[in-house]
Each structure stands twice: as C-alpha cells, then as structure tokens.
Amino acid sequence: xxxxxxxxxxxxxxxxxxxxxxxxxxxxxxxxxxxxxxxxxxxxxxxxxxxxxxxxxxxxxxxxxxxxxxxxxxxxxxxxxxxxxxxxxxxxxxxxxxxxxxxxxxxxxxxxxxxxxxxxxxxxxxxxxxxxxxxxxxxxxxxxxxxxxxxxxxxxxxxxxxxxxxxxxxxxxxxxxxxxxxx
Amino acid sequence: xxxxxxxxxxxxxxxxxxxxxxxxxxxxxxxxxxxxxxxxxxxxxxxxxxxxxxxxxxxxxxxxxxxxxxxxxxxxxxxxxxxxxxxxxxxxxxxxxxxxxxxxxxxxxxxxxxxxxxxxxxxxxxxxxxxxxxxxxxxxxxxxxxxxxxxxxxxxxxxxxxxxxxxxxxxxxxxxxxxxxxxxxxxxxxxxxxxxxxxxxxxxxxxxxxxxxxxxxxxxxxxxxxxxxxxxxxxxxxxxxxxxxxxxxxxxxxxxxxxxxxxxxxxxxxxxxxxxxxxxxxxxxxxxxxxxxxxxxxxxxxxxxxxxxxxxxxxxxxxxxxxxxxxxxxxxxxxxxxxxxxxxxxxxxxxxxxxxxxxxxxxxxxxxxxxxxxxxxxxxxxxxxxxxxxxxxxxxxxxxxxxxxxxxxxxxxxxxxxxxxxxxxx
Numbered sequence: 001x002x003x004x005x006x007x008x009x010x011x012x013x014x015x016x017x018x019x020x021x022x023x024x025x026x027x028x029x030x031x032x033x034x035x036x037x038x039x040x041x042x043x044x045x046x047x048x049x050x051x052x053x054x055x056x057x058x059x060x061x062x063x064x065x066x067x068x069x070x071x072x073x074x075x076x077x078x079x080x081x082x083x084x085x086x087x088x089x090x091x092x093x094x095x096x097x098x099x100x101x102x103x104x105x106x107x108x109x110x111x112x113x114x115x116x117x118x119x120x121x122x123x124x125x126x127x128x129x130x131x132x133x134x135x136x137x138x139x140x141x142x143x144x145x146x147x148x149x150x151x152x153x154x155x156x157x158x159x160x161x162x163x164x165x166x167x168x169x170x171x172x173x174x175x176x177x178x179x180x181x182x183x
Numbered sequence: 184x185x186x187x188x189x190x191x192x193x194x195x196x197x198x199x200x201x202x203x204x205x206x207x208x209x210x211x212x213x214x215x216x217x218x219x220x221x222x223x224x225x226x227x228x229x230x231x232x233x234x235x236x237x238x239x240x241x242x243x244x245x246x247x248x249x250x251x252x253x254x255x256x257x258x259x260x261x262x263x264x265x266x267x268x269x270x271x272x273x274x275x276x277x278x279x280x281x282x283x284x285x286x287x288x289x290x291x292x293x294x295x296x297x298x299x300x301x302x303x304x305x306x307x308x309x310x311x312x313x314x315x316x317x318x319x320x321x322x323x324x325x326x327x328x329x330x331x332x333x334x335x336x337x338x339x340x341x342x343x344x345x346x347x348x349x350x351x352x353x354x355x356x357x358x359x360x361x362x363x364x365x366x367x368x369x370x371x372x373x374x375x376x377x378x379x380x381x382x383x384x385x386x387x388x389x390x391x392x393x394x395x396x397x398x399x400x401x402x403x404x405x406x407x408x409x410x411x412x413x414x415x416x417x418x419x420x421x422x423x424x425x426x427x428x429x430x431x432x433x434x435x436x437x438x439x440x441x442x443x444x445x446x447x448x449x450x451x452x453x454x455x456x457x458x459x460x461x462x463x464x465x466x467x468x469x470x471x472x473x474x475x476x477x478x479x480x481x482x483x484x485x486x487x488x489x490x491x492x493x494x495x496x497x498x499x500x501x502x503x504x505x506x507x508x509x510x511x512x513x514x515x516x517x518x519x520x521x522x523x524x525x526x527x528x529x530x531x532x533x534x535x536x537x538x539x540x541x542x543x544x545x546x547x548x549x550x551x552x553x554x555x556x557x558x559x560x561x562x563x564x565x566x567x568x569x570x571x572x573x574x575x576x577x578x579x580x581x582x583x584x585x586x587x588x589x590x591x592x593x594x595x596x597x598x599x600x601x602x603x604x605x606x607x608x609x
Contacts, residue, residue, distance in 0.1 A: 023211055028203035045206050052214050110194040120198055139192045140199050
C-alpha cells in the first residue's frame, strides 16, 4: 500500500497515477463531508469534483503540518461554502414556524445505533440552507461561531441564533424519529 | 450551556466523523479531464514522438539509399566516364577495388569521413594522367564526388530567376514574367493570389489591389528544383467612380444643375460633358443649353492615379411652367396706380400680380373677390395687376380671394385659386 507521504509526493509531481490513487482513497470520505452541505447528491459530487481539483492544484502548498485528511476536509468545506454562497439566490429561505420550545423535552442521550446515516442526513438536508451550514460547521466540523460568522459573512449572533434554532429543529425531528422507530 | 448534554452534537459528530459514501464514476473522469496535462505524460509523448520521427528519418534515408543506388547507377557512371574522358583537373573520379563483392556506391559527398578518405586518395591519383576506365562491374565500385558542377554537364542544378515587366500599378495590372532561369526543363509559377501557370513566360492579370508574392519553381532534368521569390507586385487600390444621380435624370434646360458625386477612394475628378467641356470639381454645376439626352462621364483618380470611370445619360427637358401668387401686398395709399407693374423691378409690392416661371402665358383671366363675394377686380392682361382699389377707393385691410385661369405657351392650361391679404402701410 502506498503511504500517504508517497501519495502526496506523487501528486505534487503531478503524476496522474498518484492523483487517481489519492482520489480513490479519499473520495468517499470527502463525499461524506460534502453531502452534509449540499441539498442533493449530484450537488455534493460537484463539490467533491471542485474540491479535488483544488487539492491537486494546491497540493504543493500543503506544508505537512497537521493531518492531510484534515487539510483536504477543510478544502472541501470551503468549496461547499463557496457553493452555498453561489447558490444562495437559488435557495429558498423558508422560515420555520411552529417550533414551540416548550414542546421539546429534555431527551436522554441518543444512542449511535438508534439512527441510520440516511435518517440523520435527511434531517440535516431538511434544514434551511443557512441553518444547515451553521449546524454543520459548528456541530460536526467544530468551528467557532466567530469563525462561522466570518466564513458565512453573517453576524456572530445570527450564527448563534441560527444554530440554536437548528438544534431545536433537529431535536424535534430526532424525537419524532425515535417515536416512529419505537414500536 | 452544556444543557441537555451535548447529545445532538455528539451523535452527529460520531456519526459523521468518518462517514463516507462512494461518489459516482464520472466524478473522477470529470476531474481528470480538468486537470492540466502532467509533466510525466507530456514527457512520455515527447519521447514517443522523438522515437517515431527518428524511425521515419531512418526509413527515408533507407529509401533514398535504395533509390540512388538502383535508379541512377548508369547515369552516375556514365557521367563519370564522360568526365574522365574530358580529363578535367577538377574531376575526381576514383576507382576503388572493393574487398567485398558488394556494390558500394556513395552518391555525392554525404559522409564526411569517406570524403576525406577519397580526397586523400585523389591527391595521389590525380597525378596519374591515365586512369583506366572500367565498365560497371559488380566487383568494383565507383566513388563519384562532384567538386564542380561541371562534372555533370547534363545534370546541372537548375537556377531560378525571373524578372517582371512591371511591379506596381493600378488594377487590372497586367504583368509579363520573363523567365531567366538556367538549367531547367519546366517551370511553375505561383502568382500569389492563387493563380498558377506552367508557361515559360506567362502573362498574368491582377484584378484586385494588394501586394502579391510571386514564386517561380523550376525543375531540373534530374527532378531537382530551385525556387525564386519576388514580393513586389503591388496592385494599388482602385477608386470607384460613382455619379450621385440616377440614369435618365431629367434636367431643365438653361438651368444650373448640381451633379452629385458619390465616388470612393478617389482624390481627383474629371467630368466630361457632351458639349466638350469638362470640370475638375468634386460636384460640378452645369447648365445644359440643348434639349435631348446627353451623356456625362466621370473619371475618378486615386492618389496613385489609378482611374475609374462612370457614365450616365441625362435628359434635358423643357422647363415646367408655373404661375405663383404672393399672399400679401401693400397697396399704394396715395392713389390708384392702374395696376401696371414691372416684371423685373417690383420691390414695392404695391401691386398684386402673379409670377410666371418657365414659359409665357397666352391666355389669362384673374378675378378677385372680397369676403362677401363681390368681384372687386378682373383682368385678362397678365401685365396688369391689382392695385387694391375698387371704384377709385382703397379697400380696407382684409383677406381677398383670387381665382386665375389660363393657358401656358406650351399649351398646358392652368386654374388656381387662393387668398391674399391686403395690408395698409402705416
């Protein structure tokens, strides 16, 4: 098996063989990242495509500090954000009415096995585009609200409020799912 | 606010930290198509190309060898024999006994090494006057090295040369090409505008402006070629003479007529009229004194004095007859004037009378009425106008109606009516 280091070196040289190897090794993981940021699978694949092109063109700038996968993920996330900005005018922003905070009880910790990836993805994808970005960046990627605000070009408080609303929405949906899943 | 635990975050983080899903196949294809060609591959292509071109080169060399060995051995040896019989100093014909029984013949000096070798031998050999000439043998071979082209009197290199009768001018430019090439059997001319000729001394006509590169290719007896170029056939831009009036325009006799000029790319003009007069003006004014149809010719010249001409026929016709009346006049307040007026000097405008243009009036009746319809003036004499008086009294300021009937000298009748304002001078 070709080591990561060899892979990177090959890609820096621009060797097509190594580029393909790198793609084959990481494409699925990267799509797993991108799919959370996009409304559909084809869009996610577009993001992966753009992201990999960026990776191949800029791989010589990868300093070797930190994890290579993390670096690639960051590129993917940035690409996804670019897409989000580009498509902002196409995305219909629907307001979420009817979230009554009192509806949501304090749930017990969720078990990982309780939900499938598909179910969770569906929940994320059903979020309005702005919420989805904030939730992804904060909850999964672990960005700070300050950074998110900067990246998405929104106010810090917007980021925070959107996050809390997204969170509530998700919570509600998880509860619904749980009830459905329960016999 | 670690409220309600970080349940959701933990769930999603764990679930998606290492989540992966296979993208469709064409994603890589798309990426590959957009990636720039790698150095690796371009180097490979280069290497492959070099190998291919080398192979082709070798093949060509091989074919040439075979060609020169098997198609012209007689010619080469013949000329060599001839050369030897002439015993010229500049000739180098060497006979070498080959160790092998294979024919080895080098046409011309294409390998420097063997050239040197042969030269060395030739210095020794040239002292010997009589070199035995042998017929072509399969045991012996001839090395023939032409030092001077005189060695092959019948296979001289062609030399291309030609001159032209003219190398700049106006279109259509006819150029005679004089072939001065030497040692050629046939020639091919490329005239630079797509025209080609196989004639020895062709004549070619350039119809359009431009700078043309003429190329002559001559073919020698042994298929060798020579070329010569000349790039100074310049055909100037031709002007376009356009007369700005349409064919058979009707012009009134004895009236000045302006002839418009729509010519293009021209700098100077000359107009020729049927009465043997001409004008250098851009847009001349001409008076026709005769009835009939007459030609007009315009020649426009460019700055290179290239000319273009245009012709047009003009029909000179009788003038149209017209009778017109003024719409106001100031009667003489001092008293009636009987209405006589002068046709040429009428600046007072105290008599109301018509102006006749183009011809004379032979029949004429003018009647003038006031608003109530009462006839205030009547005459059948064109030379008498209305002085503004009726029964010896000056009529008040008002608008009066006139009506005129009659016939022009050309026979055409006329009938007109209108109004005129009578004004009092203060």
